[in-house]
Amino acid sequence: MAPLLQLSGVSKRYGGVQANAGIDLRVDAGTIHAILGENGAGKSTLMKLIYGVERPDEGQVFWQGQAVALSSPSDARRLGIGMVFQHFSLFETLSVVQNMALIVPGSKAELATRIRDLGAAFGLSVDPQAMVHSLSVGERQRVEIIRCLLLNPKLLILDEPTSVLPPQSVALLFDTLRALRAKGMAILFISHKLEEIRELCDCATILRQGRVTARLDPRQGTAHDLATLMIGRPMPPPVHPTPHGLGEERLALTALSFANEDPFGVSLKDVSLSVRGGEILGIAGISGNGQQELAALISGEIALKSSASSVTLMSHPVGDLGAAARRKRGLAFVPEDRLGRGAVPDMSLADNALLTAHSRGLVQNGFINRKAERAFTAECITRFDVRTAGPQAEAGSLSGGNLQKFIMGREMMLNPSVLLVAQPTWGVDIGAASEIRQRLVAMRNAGAAIVVISEEIDELFEICDRLQVLHKGHLSPSLDVAATSVEQIGTYMIGAAA
Amino acid sequence: MKITFERRAALSRPVLFAAPVIALSLAMLTSLILFAALGKPAGQALYSLLLEPFVGWYNISEVLLKMGPLMLIAQGLAIGFRANVFNIGAEGQLIIGALCASALPVYFPEGSSPLMLPAMIAMGALGGAAWAGIAAGLRVRFNANEILVTLMLTLIATQVLNYLLLGPWKDPHGFNFPQSVTFPDAALLPILLTGTRVNISLLAALLVSALAYVMMRHRFSGYQLLVGGLAPRAARYAGFTEARAVWVSLLLGGLMAGLAGACEVAGPLGQLQRSVSTGYGYSAIIVAYLGGLNPLGIVVSAFLMAALFIGGDNAMVSADLPVAAVFVFQGLLLVFYLASLTFIRHRVILNWTRRA
Numbered sequence: 001m002a003p004l005l006q007l008s009g010v011s012k013r014y015g016g017v018q019a020n021a022g023i024d025l026r027v028d029a030g031t032i033h034a035i036l037g038e039n040g041a042g043k044s045t046l047m048k049l050i051y052g053v054e055r056p057d058e059g060q061v062f063w064q065g066q067a068v069a070l071s072s073p074s075d076a077r078r079l080g081i082g083m084v085f086q087h088f089s090l091f092e093t094l095s096v097v098q099n100m101a102l103i104v105p106g107s108k109a110e111l112a113t114r115i116r117d118l119g120a121a122f123g124l125s126v127d128p129q130a131m132v133h134s135l136s137v138g139e140r141q142r143v144e145i146i147r148c149l150l151l152n153p154k155l156l157i158l159d160e161p162t163s164v165l166p167p168q169s170v171a172l173l174f175d176t177l178r179a180l181r182a183k184g185m186a187i188l189f190i191s192h193k194l195e196e197i198r199e200l201c202d203c204a205t206i207l208r209q210g211r212v213t214a215r216l217d218p219r220q221g222t223a224h225d226l227a228t229l230m231i232g233r234p235m236p237p238p239v240h241p242t243p244h245g246l247g248e249e250r251l252a253l254t255a256l257s258f259a260n261e262d263p264f265g266v267s268l269k270d271v272s273l274s275v276r277g278g279e280i281l282g283i284a285g286i287s288g289n290g291q292q293e294l295a296a297l298i299s300g301e302i303a304l305k306s307s308a309s310s311v312t313l314m315s316h317p318v319g320d321l322g323a324a325a326r327r328k329r330g331l332a333f334v335p336e337d338r339l340g341r342g343a344v345p346d347m348s349l350a351d352n353a354l355l356t357a358h359s360r361g362l363v364q365n366g367f368i369n370r371k372a373e374r375a376f377t378a379e380c381i382t383r384f385d386v387r388t389a390g391p392q393a394e395a396g397s398l399s400g401g402n403l404q405k406f407i408m409g410r411e412m413m414l415n416p417s418v419l420l421v422a423q424p425t426w427g428v429d430i431g432a433a434s435e436i437r438q439r440l441v442a443m444r445n446a447g448a449a450i451v452v453i454s455e456e457i458d459e460l461f462e463i464c465d466r467l468q469v470l471h472k473g474h475l476s477p478s479l480d481v482a483a484t485s486v487e488q489i490g491t492y493m494i495g496a497a498a
Numbered sequence: 499m500k501i502t503f504e505r506r507a508a509l510s511r512p513v514l515f516a517a518p519v520i521a522l523s524l525a526m527l528t529s530l531i532l533f534a535a536l537g538k539p540a541g542q543a544l545y546s547l548l549l550e551p552f553v554g555w556y557n558i559s560e561v562l563l564k565m566g567p568l569m570l571i572a573q574g575l576a577i578g579f580r581a582n583v584f585n586i587g588a589e590g591q592l593i594i595g596a597l598c599a600s601a602l603p604v605y606f607p608e609g610s611s612p613l614m615l616p617a618m619i620a621m622g623a624l625g626g627a628a629w630a631g632i633a634a635g636l637r638v639r640f641n642a643n644e645i646l647v648t649l650m651l652t653l654i655a656t657q658v659l660n661y662l663l664l665g666p667w668k669d670p671h672g673f674n675f676p677q678s679v680t681f682p683d684a685a686l687l688p689i690l691l692t693g694t695r696v697n698i699s700l701l702a703a704l705l706v707s708a709l710a711y712v713m714m715r716h717r718f719s720g721y722q723l724l725v726g727g728l729a730p731r732a733a734r735y736a737g738f739t740e741a742r743a744v745w746v747s748l749l750l751g752g753l754m755a756g757l758a759g760a761c762e763v764a765g766p767l768g769q770l771q772r773s774v775s776t777g778y779g780y781s782a783i784i785v786a787y788l789g790g791l792n793p794l795g796i797v798v799s800a801f802l803m804a805a806l807f808i809g810g811d812n813a814m815v816s817a818d819l820p821v822a823a824v825f826v827f828q829g830l831l832l833v834f835y836l837a838s839l840t841f842i843r844h845r846v847i848l849n850w851t852r853r854a
């Protein structure tokens with residue numbers, strides 16, 4: 001029998017970059033097929049070719065044995081291919097159900113019911129009437145998954161689908177995917193979480209630098225083997241921090257409450273935390289539970305005029321101060337959105353270094369010192385292994401992982417007393433992610449106070465000393481990582497803790 | 499068919515210079531056709547419009563005279579435009595600047611103090627800044643759109659000008675014309691090029707251009723404005739306040755426009771009259787964009803626009819063109835410039851989708 005989907009010798013080039021080179025792939029009905037590769041290995045491009053977003057320069061795509069030329073995602077959907085994107089492809093000014101109605105037939109009321117049913121069945125709770133612009137990245141991804149399932153596709157492509165789910169929901173999602181496989185559906189599963197792939201997938205195709213480097217059964221061999229095949233060298237070991245003496249309190253939130261004016265935003269209620277020098281506090285939780293608001297309240301992008309003492313930095317009340325004033329007191333911040341917030345896409349890396357490093361001798365008497373700016377940028381590029389043409393490259397031209405390394409490097413080079421990092425390894429390849437985690441631990445050992453907001457529980461357990469869980473604007477009590485379990489955190493994440 | 503615009507990667511400088519050239523050529527071609535359709539001598543019209551300004555010393559000096567205020571205002575506006583603060587009311591700020599500068603010679607028509615001129619210039623600049631400051635205050639305090647506020651303030655400024663010229667400030671010996679007394683010599687700018695009307699304000703405009711270049715390229719304050727324009731969330735992240743960007747942009751724009759207004763009454767006009775408002779404030783918007791919002795580019799585009807003004811006057815006389823034709827040409831120039839810039843910055847991809 002002909003395979004459901006077959007690719008032979010497919011290549012795609014963007015300008016000077018060979019994103020895919022001579023890729024052969026075979027996906028059979030009733031299997032879950034993993035696509036593994038680092039960021040920039042060509043996974044996303046390959047998926048775009050299959051989903052009709054892009055057309056291959058060379059090679060042929062066969063669907064149930066027939067050669068097909070997909071020229072748009074609607075062609076792909078007509079054949080029975082559904083895709084859940086890593087980055088949202090939703091209209092922000094429409095509600096969830098309106099977004100669904102664009103490609104799914106049926107009345108809105110009917111759709112809203114199906115959305116609620118699917119949400120309940122798979123632990124993907126989303127208000128069908130909510131406007132997409134008010135949803136967090138995590139919630140948008142849930143909407144994407146539901147939208148695909150509504151169409152009952154023959155082949156479902158999932159691009160890093162589990163990155164936004166709490167552990168309990170991951171298990172539920174896997175049950176769902178297994179049920180779909182049992183019904184004969186084929187699933188292309190992209191993930192960098194190797195344990196997940198070993199647990200779920202029947203076969204795996206490994207990509208490196210746009211080429212297929214291995215095809216294998218992931219259930220044979222260890223996660224370590226898979227990682228080695230994927231990054232082309234042995235994987236760096238995890239870096240559990242060793243306990244050591246703590247310094248003084250650097251950052252504290254005391255009974256902080258924030259009433260969000262945005263009706264779809266999250267209000268924070270009675271949030272308290274305290275971080276001392278030499279420790280990493282992790283804020284776990286699925287995004288959309290107040291993470292954005294919490295980060296902005298700590299960074300000073302949201303200032304509370306009336307309650308200065310609810311936020312203290314180095315024992316000084318700063319709740320009423322803006323971002324610049326808090327930075328002066330020793331705070332540095334790596335935000336979750338890199339383009340447009342952590343960096344200006346249209347500016348060079350050198351000019352992006354200036355964004356927050358201007359106080360480090362890069363500006364003298366109001367004049368920009370271009371030499372110092374270039375030197376700082378070049379040092380950041382070298383020390384943090386940013387792959388780029390140089391300090392003059394536009395920030396927008398860097399891959400997500402490289403830009404994250406640059407922003408992380410820039411903020412770390414400020415030698416902050418307190419470092420706030422939101423989603424440090426989102427969309428970052430496995431090698432770079434482990435490097436970023438190592439550097440965070442190194443900073444902690446050097447005495448910095450660090451707050452990491454992340455959805456990746458494994459990551460938090462690897463590097464944090466203590467964890468607090470954010471759920472619907474409430475922050476759980478502090479839990480010692482050594483004395484807690486993933487399940488316990490997961491219970492807090494879905495608000496089920498007593 | 500699907501048409502998509504894909505942003506090109508890095509652009510070389512020469513390519514960016516192509517946009518104004520293409521725009522000028524297309525605007526010429528279109529207006530040639532338009533003039534012909536109007537039954538006017540098209541060749542003669544274009545000659546008057548484009549070449550005559552450069553024929554003879556007198557014409558060239560008149561171009562330089564008009565270039566000054568255009569350059570001044572456009573430099574101020576461009577700073578705001580790059581920070582996404584759209585001051586559309588430079589015309590009103592110019593009028594208020596002219597009014598404030600005129601107050602001194604109107605009340606001291608026999609004045610001869612050497613301090614009179616500097617005081618006039620300062621009052622003009624501050625007056626323009628204060629007028630724009632109203633819009634800044636409303637935007638920061640009430641989030642009132644600065645495009646609308648500056649535009650409406652221009653209408654108010656025009657009425658203030660009318661009131662003063664028809665009432666309290668009217669020259670008692672002026673045969674009832676709506677104009678002020680002629681200014682004493684102490685209130686007039688020294689002539690730069692003897693035998694012409696070009697005064698030292700041209701040097702001031704060039705100096706301002708140099709300062710604008712330094713500010714936008716080398717000053718941290720200019721960089722903060724650019725970040726605010728390119729990525730407002732990054733500006734908030736870094737702690738550059740939006741309110742400051744609004745104030746700086748509007749005050750600088752108003753300052754420059756007010757300065758230009760003062761230089762007009764203390765320069766070629768020599769008195770306050772209604773014709774101080776000839777649309778420099780609006781044309782400067784075109785000048786700013788034609789110059790790519792770049793301080794150096796604006797020097798060139800101000801010169802071109804000034805030549806168009808002189809050429810337009812000539813064409814009205816020699817080719818019997820209506821005054822509107824000149825504005826049409828300016829409009830064509832801006833539209834073609836923005837269009838060619840879009841095509842230069844983006845690649846157009848036509849996707850002929852065949853339905854399966």
